[in-house]
Amino acid sequence: MAASIPVARAGTTRPSATTTPEVQVRAKKDRAHSTYYWMVWPAVIAFAAFHTVPVITGIFYSFTNYPGYGEWNFVGLSNYLNLFKDDRILAAYGFSFLFAIVATILTNVISLAIALGLHAKIKARNFWRGVYFVPYVLSEVIAGVGSRGSCGGTSIRTLPGRRLPCGRAWAPRSSSRPSRMPATIA
Numbered sequence: 001m002a003a004s005i006p007v008a009r010a011g012t013t014r015p016s017a018t019t020t021p022e023v024q025v026r027a028k029k030d031r032a033h034s035t036y037y038w039m040v041w042p043a044v045i046a047f048a049a050f051h052t053v054p055v056i057t058g059i060f061y062s063f064t065n066y067p068g069y070g071e072w073n074f075v076g077l078s079n080y081l082n083l084f085k086d087d088r089i090l091a092a093y094g095f096s097f098l099f100a101i102v103a104t105i106l107t108n109v110i111s112l113a114i115a116l117g118l119h120a121k122i123k124a125r126n127f128w129r130g131v132y133f134v135p136y137v138l139s140e141v142i143a144g145v146g147s148r149g150s151c152g153g154t155s156i157r158t159l160p161g162r163r164l165p166c167g168r169a170w171a172p173r174s175s176s177r178p179s180r181m182p183a184t185i186a
Contacts, residue, residue: 062079066072083089118129 061072063074063076064072065075065079114132118125118132122128
């Protein structure tokens with residue numbers, strides 16, 4: 001009898017022990033356009049030049065006795081060991097940790113008190129809410145008013161009375177084609 005060769009049915013695939021997996025290569029259309037690289041590389045170079053290189057240089061010099069000028073010698077971990085022997089450094093670390101803990105607790109307590117006060121049923125509650133939130137909202141309002149004139153101070157007024165910045169065409173949301181309404185410059 002002749003040996004039978006297994007045949008896969010249509011729509012099914014079975015991996016064979018003799019076949020090697022295919023290497024998937026990105027199609028040219030899936031790759032990033034070279035313009036993106038021309039925009040990213042200057043930022044990467046600037047980051048490396050002004051952040052990464054100074055950090056690595058600082059770490060290197062921390063293992064030396066370099067005073068900032070002249071000769072230097074490699075001293076190993078002695079600079080780090082001297083940090084923990086100095087009482088001034090330990091006092092500074094202690095103050096910093098204490099300040100961070102106290103500031104975090106006080107900030108949360110004060111914030112909770114303000115939130116409860118603004119939510120309570122008191123007289124002039126909306127006035128006090130305004131007093132609290134106006135400084136936060138004021139900068140955004142100023143930016144919005146300032147950007148109104150960013151298109152040369154003009155806006156386009158369409159017949160229904162809608163004002164649009166920079167002359168963008170207005171079309172009703174239900175319409176699939178652009179509106180043909182005449183526009184006048186206000």
